[in-house]
Amino acid sequence: MKPVKAALLTIAMISAIIVGGFGIYAADAAADHIAIDGYGVTAAAR
Numbered sequence: 001m002k003p004v005k006a007a008l009l010t011i012a013m014i015s016a017i018i019v020g021g022f023g024i025y026a027a028d029a030a031a032d033h034i035a036i037d038g039y040g041v042t043a044a045a046r
Contacts, residue, residue, distance in 0.1 A: 001009075
């Protein structure tokens with residue numbers, strides 16, 4: 001893999017992690033909405 005492709009893939013993956021984290025945060029902050037992280041663990045289970 002060329003360094004440019006590796007750098008672009010790294011940027012894309014980090015961006016996806018940030019967007020996913022923001023989505024979970026926004027859903028958790030919304031009124032009357034329980035955030036689910038994809039593994040079946042909810043904020044109510046803590």
